[in-house]
Amino acid sequence: MRLSQSLIPTLKETPADAQIASHRLMLRAGLVRQMASGIYAWLPAGLRVLNKISAIVREEQAAAGAQELLMPTIQSADLWRESGRYEAYGKEMLRITDRHERDLLYGPTNEEMITAIMRESVKSYRELPQNLYHIQWKFRDEVRPRFGVLRGREFLMKDGYGFDLDYAGALLTYKKMMLAYMRTFQRIGITAIPMRADTGQIGGDLSHEFHILAPTGESGVFYDAAFEAGDPSAAASVEGFYEQMTTIYAATDEKHDLAVWEKIPAERKREGRGIEVGQIFYFGKKYSESMNFTVTGQDGTKIFPEMGSYGIGVSRLAGAIIEARHDEAGIIWPDAIAPFRAAILNLRQGDAATDKICGDLHEKLGADCLYDDREERAGAKFAEADLMGHPWQIIVGPRGAANGQVELKRRVTGERFELSVADALAKVLS
């Protein structure tokens, strides 16, 4: 993509409204624009991040056996009256009335709807277990939206729902999802730690929150360094991995248990701040019973399926990753979810040699690179590339271009390499 023809409106100065790093940087790097309190437009570069996160989520969900569907954002109030949550949910739910005075709502979550869908179509024990998810916009009318996309009112979430015949099956689904989530976060390029959590509004009695470590996190987190050794991509079994994840100590400040903490050797104690980017729940028959979803069992009796729900805050992750990975100059995107894998900086636009090299690189790197072909000074291009946080910068100046050399800069380490065009290309693509 050519920067000269892209809507990537970077800002030199920080908008007064933005207080925390990710919000500031998302605005400055041209990823988002605020449209109302807690409501954001995702500009082209920001949308690329959401799409890359979503793609990884989809792959890992598919690998764990979950199916994707897409449910609407607007739901009927009647559905929520069945479960009793229409009244219970309170003011956080955005309630809407249509022209016929029917009560609707903008979905804050989808337990009722997925249960209604399953109830209509699934009748036999033979059809379970099933696990369904979608990636859809949610709305929760927060009293006080803040921190940019970290606590927006409208947000993009992957929410999945598991249906099993019995507790053992539901627990296995829960464990599979924990592994899938840990793999997802690992591929995204961040450290996430699962912690025992309260079940809140969703209900139920088994739940974990996934926190990523960032100095500006909302909650304090305490964990055993043994977590750092856990590698979800190398997990031998679902059960074994779950066992490992749930026996190592980790807690947010609310649930911190000093007695247990004191027993952990000092050199293994880790304290920090965390941002919650996902949560998983087992809640049994809460919705299948309240909404009367049954399947016929082998012996002809009715079975209320055991359910769980599994959420990842996709839009929140985008902000959380920036909180975890930035410096004074800007964002430091992990390779997997950077809006562009590489930027090509043409330091002298209009110079035959640099134009030629940049054009070739642009063609070979394709859509996942951003070609800074603007009539700007070198300094401006460097500053903006650092701000936008591309993992690689291919710097093409007249000095090196004469000998077919370019400079490759790795954003995360600041390392620079003088390389031939071909070698630079190979390194970026490796």
Added chain:
RNA sequence: CGGGGCGUGGCGCAGCCUGGUAGCGCGCUUGUUUUGGGUACAAGAGGCCCCCGGUUCGAAUCCGGGCGCCCCGACCA
């Protein structure tokens, strides 16, 4: 929901107290200049001063009401 603050060209702000020609920096346009870390100079464009009402000869400024946004706290994917 309690407490505090702010709305003035795209962005950051001054002006308001003490009413009288709407200003600065950045950005934008054009030209010259510069050419490896946000260059310099010159000339331009761009404003219902959040909205409605009131006071006044005259309101960005004073008064009343509304709306929007932010921050702290309580609450939350």
